[in-house]
Amino acid sequence: MKKTSTNKLKILNDPIYGFIRIPNSLIFDIIEHPYFQRLRRISQMGLSNLVYPGANHTRFHHAVGCLDLMQKTVRVLRVKGIQISSEEENALCVAILLHDIGHGAFSHALEHSIVSGITHEEISLKFMHKLNEEFEGQLDLAIQVFTDKYPRKFLHQLISSQLDIDRLDYLKRDSFYTGVAEGNISSDRLIAMMNVVDDELVIEKKGIYSVEKFLIARRLMYWQVYLHKTGIVAEHMLVKVLMRAKELAEQKVTLFASKALSFFLYNKINEENFDNQVLDIFSRLDDYDLLSAIKEWTNHSDKVLSKLSSMIVDRELLKIEIQDKKISKQNQDKIIDQFLDKNELHKSEATYFVFTGEISNQAYNKKQPIKILNKKGKLKDIAKASDQLNLQALSKPVTKHFICYPKKMRLA
Structure with a gap:
């Protein structure tokens, strides 16, 4: 009917x-x-x-x-x-x-x-x-x-x-x-x-x-x-897991994955080749594919992939330090060297566990103003119309820098 x-x-x-x-x-x-x-x-x-x-x-x-x-x-x-x-x-x-x-x-x-x-x-x-x-x-x-x-x-x-x-x-x-x-x-x-x-x-x-x-x-x-420090660590670790899986896939290493996830791991996908066929495969890729793969990867022979996956599954996340100034390369290299002393890994592999980045937030962008309409029919930018002095401050981007590294330098 x-x-x-x-x-x-x-x-x-x-x-x-x-x-x-x-x-x-x-x-x-x-x-x-x-x-x-x-x-x-x-x-x-x-x-x-x-x-x-x-x-x-x-x-x-x-x-x-x-x-x-x-x-x-x-x-x-x-x-x-x-x-x-x-x-x-x-x-x-x-x-x-x-x-x-x-x-x-x-x-x-x-x-x-x-x-x-x-x-x-x-x-x-x-x-x-x-x-x-x-x-x-x-x-x-x-x-x-x-x-x-x-x-x-x-x-x-x-x-x-x-x-x-x-x-x-x-x-x-x-x-x-x-x-x-x-x-x-x-x-x-x-x-x-x-x-x-x-x-x-x-x-x-x-x-x-x-x-x-x-x-x-x-x-x-x-x-x-959105920029909570633990959330930042978790998201970056998830990205690192996928980057490692992608690296192993490029080396033709066998990885457990759904058909949709396998397609994106074993093929180079970018704007140029993202056609309707790729779109259809993308539409079959979701959180469940990633979670099931990450759970299975905890048992993979690659130490980097298995350890990162286990850390996410068990919520044993990296430590994060956030500061106003950019993290110096010297400081980052020092932590990497300490990490390498405790683990049998190459330096390139160590960067999956020790890495830097930055976060920024701009609550209000004056280039796309929110305009207030007064009773006389005139328009004024909210930053000027408001008697809240901190709205001017909210229009300035705030950038912070972070470094992530294992709480225990030796990987179990």
Whole structure:
């Protein structure tokens, strides 16, 4: 029996927003598509659950949450007299639903290890084009909005800007699942204060304190959650595991892996050869592939791969030191030499256990200002409109440097 379109107007129950309505059959069919269902198997926050045990939510949760916020935003803007057609609304819903569909397993780990030269945003666009073929051009307008090629610029700002729907959901959602209360922004209040002036998304003056809280919450969430030192160590160790596996694969060493993971380990994949066939294989790669492989690699004959894998599985992570100044090569070499004295490894292998890096955060970027609309109809950058002096400070990038090394220099 053929299903009618009314059967597709489902509702989902979200722990943050309550009931989320799926607005039409196209959105329903996109959500039901295997490409989108894969997001259920991609963690939103990588290995942050090693720090915050509740942070097990997925990219699926986030995407559906964004869909709900986008529908609320369109309703608010229409009440204020902003003309948004049903086609434009649908394009916004599709674009925000698919904005993160290109994320790989554990979110960012693949971009820095087994896939090179292509970002998750570029892969998201490839997915959108492929889905557009399957849905016979129904995503044309969504792709124009997503790529900022549609004449009405404020529509793209809702997808990607300093106060976009993406950020309004992930800050609130990540705060909820980690239990870090500082990130609990009022997304409803911020949406209620949105308006459009001269094709630009703005915030009405009475919402200025909500914007201030949003920017401060974003800064705190970055330093407390996204750039938490243990989370940094875990993510870099995951990247190191995949880099080592890739190195061994290039040497034709046999590695346990799913078909999808094997493809990316034993083939050089970059932007030039990332075609539809590769995209289809990528769509079958998720957290489960990596976790099952890493668990098996704990028993591999290669000491580097097995030890790194065991450290992740057992949460015996490297020690990390963070400082304002760049780590000197002399200091790094000294630690590597100490490590080599205790272990029978080559220096190139030691760099999997002793390495440096940097982290940075800029809570507010003046180049893409959040504009406040005053009662006289004039626009002002939030950094100048606010009486909070620290908003000026938030616009300066803060960079910190770190070094990671084993807590016990001798590998068991």
